[in-house]
Amino acid sequence: MPIREWLITKADRANPRTTIDDRHPGDQAWSDGDRATPLIHGATYFAELYERIEATGPGDLVWFTDWRGDPDERFVAGDPNSEVAAVLARAARRGVDVRGLVWRSHWDKLSFSGTENRRFGEQLQSAGAEVLLDMRVRTGGSHHQKLVVIRHRDDPTRDVAYVGGIDLCHSRRDDADHGGDPQAQAMAEDFGDSPPWHDAQVRLQGPVVHDVETVFRERWTDPTPLSRSPIRMTADRMRGDDTRPDPLPAQAPPPPPVPGSTHHVQLLRTYPDLRHGRDYPFARGGERSVARGYSKALERADHLIYIEDQYLWSADVAEQFVETLSTSPDLHVIAVLPQMPDQSSPLSRIPQLYGRHKALDLITRAGGDRVAAYGLENSAGTPVYVHAKVCVMDDRWATIGSDNFNRRSWTHDSELSAVVWDDEGGDHSAYARRLRLRLAAEHLGRELSPDPSDAELADVMADCLTAEGTFAAYAACARRLDEWHAGGEVGERPPGRLRRLAPVEQGPVTRAWARLVYRWVHDPDGRPAPLRRAGRF
Numbered sequence: 001m002p003i004r005e006w007l008i009t010k011a012d013r014a015n016p017r018t019t020i021d022d023r024h025p026g027d028q029a030w031s032d033g034d035r036a037t038p039l040i041h042g043a044t045y046f047a048e049l050y051e052r053i054e055a056t057g058p059g060d061l062v063w064f065t066d067w068r069g070d071p072d073e074r075f076v077a078g079d080p081n082s083e084v085a086a087v088l089a090r091a092a093r094r095g096v097d098v099r100g101l102v103w104r105s106h107w108d109k110l111s112f113s114g115t116e117n118r119r120f121g122e123q124l125q126s127a128g129a130e131v132l133l134d135m136r137v138r139t140g141g142s143h144h145q146k147l148v149v150i151r152h153r154d155d156p157t158r159d160v161a162y163v164g165g166i167d168l169c170h171s172r173r174d175d176a177d178h179g180g181d182p183q184a185q186a187m188a189e190d191f192g193d194s195p196p197w198h199d200a201q202v203r204l205q206g207p208v209v210h211d212v213e214t215v216f217r218e219r220w221t222d223p224t225p226l227s228r229s230p231i232r233m234t235a236d237r238m239r240g241d242d243t244r245p246d247p248l249p250a251q252a253p254p255p256p257p258v259p260g261s262t263h264h265v266q267l268l269r270t271y272p273d274l275r276h277g278r279d280y281p282f283a284r285g286g287e288r289s290v291a292r293g294y295s296k297a298l299e300r301a302d303h304l305i306y307i308e309d310q311y312l313w314s315a316d317v318a319e320q321f322v323e324t325l326s327t328s329p330d331l332h333v334i335a336v337l338p339q340m341p342d343q344s345s346p347l348s349r350i351p352q353l354y355g356r357h358k359a360l361d362l363i364t365r366a367g368g369d370r371v372a373a374y375g376l377e378n379s380a381g382t383p384v385y386v387h388a389k390v391c392v393m394d395d396r397w398a399t400i401g402s403d404n405f406n407r408r409s410w411t412h413d414s415e416l417s418a419v420v421w422d423d424e425g426g427d428h429s430a431y432a433r434r435l436r437l438r439l440a441a442e443h444l445g446r447e448l449s450p451d452p453s454d455a456e457l458a459d460v461m462a463d464c465l466t467a468e469g470t471f472a473a474y475a476a477c478a479r480r481l482d483e484w485h486a487g488g489e490v491g492e493r494p495p496g497r498l499r500r501l502a503p504v505e506q507g508p509v510t511r512a513w514a515r516l517v518y519r520w521v522h523d524p525d526g527r528p529a530p531l532r533r534a535g536r537f
Helices: 042-054 084-093 114-126 208-220 230-239 289-300 315-327 346-370 407-412 430-444 454-460 467-486 508-522 529-534
Strands: 031-040 061-066 097-103 130-134 147-151 160-164 200-205 263-271 304-308 332-336 371-377 383-386 390-393 397-401 415-422 498-500
Touching: 031 042, 031 208, 031 430, 042 084, 042 147, 042 160, 061 208, 084 097, 084 114, 097 114, 097 208, 114 130, 147 208, 160 208, 160 397, 160 415, 200 208, 200 397, 200 415, 208 263, 208 415, 263 289, 263 407, 289 315, 289 390, 289 397, 289 407, 289 415, 304 430, 304 467, 315 346, 315 407, 332 346, 332 467, 346 371, 346 508, 371 467, 390 430, 397 430, 415 430, 430 454, 430 467, 467 498
Parallel strands: 061 097, 097 130, 304 332, 332 371
Antiparallel strands: 031 200, 031 263, 061 147, 147 160, 160 200, 263 415, 304 390, 371 383, 371 498, 390 397, 397 415
16 A cells, blocks of 8 residues: 555645755655664663663764653663763763753642753753753643654764653663563552553664654754743753753754665654744644644554553544544454553542543444453553553554644644554555564563564464454453452463453543543643634644
């Protein structure tokens, strides 16, 4: 099936102010000649990123954006020399151009990370890096993009970028066993002292690195003040914090195509309509290519939509599934989500559960028994917090990013996702199928080698090559584990980690107040008013 039937064009992006697609021919809004490699689990990503940063030298670039940063988080367990701030500081002292944009965040007592983010920035600034706290967001919004770009002055074939859901912070360094990161952030008691954490990032090589760098450059060179709050600005001056981005060096040409590559990569983004004359110069009225990219792919899905997501909340997003399920009788939907929200506060948990129930109810009504939602647990029975943002449709279109399936991610906060289209595979994308089967193997409790071949995947996961087979395998795994727990956990624990998500029971009074908090706090709308009224993205 032609790539243009699945990926959006420049016209579809609907953002004439951006330069992200300037180097792409015609109306093409994606990069060719790339290589994409999924990195499942924070421990895998951190270990690789540590080696890549340590290998940089004078004249190289290490640029990143983050939602949260913890300076003492270790890239490698047990290695005190691998603390994030120390690794980046050493790079800066070697002559590497180290720059970062970290969301300024909200008050810590609201379960955010304002203090840690500021400390992260100050430590790196003192070492010669330039890390700025960026609050150029819509009211109640955040900068949620998580990217790293590494470019080498003398050898562009080594250039690499990372995009996904993993911040450089506590709780992210978990592995396939899901014992959790000992350097844990505070979460609900359900998740224990070292919360298990499931996440994903994608390594990008080839010309697309230039595109990821452009995302950083557009935000860095925005002339708008980093914060408009006079209180914050005064406090920054008193602390001596850097609030003025230094000029960037000229952008190098794109890295050369990866020899033999069959991958094409499209970057999808969200930027809100900031209003009141504060719009981003590179996205007047915002950009909603995340929403537009997903919507276009959803229209073409016929067999299986596989989702791993932190949130699946919004009725606006659910409606996109409803139409597809109604017109595609063979389509199945599998969603792997957290069993419960990460915070136990009623003002957090109850509205979030309300929003998820509303969305899942809409999708299930449209798809009936072709729709299933699951949570995960580790071998000790502790819930695994699903923070991954992964979607695979028909084993053709696959994305890993920072965006969730909700209105906030599609319209309100800054987001970045990497869609990969692979020419290899014939009737499917080899990349998309490998990604889905590797995730399925973990959740079903099946053993694979660290870097399985296509033949090994096809053998071990033979029953999951089709939509119907995958749907049945997930259902059977969850049923066995649910029954084992319900029966008092007698005998050997069944293999796998899947638990069927139970419906949420909320009374009318609870639903009434939860709806308001959900709508205005947890899942706000960042679209311009005309689009919001029209129900379009």
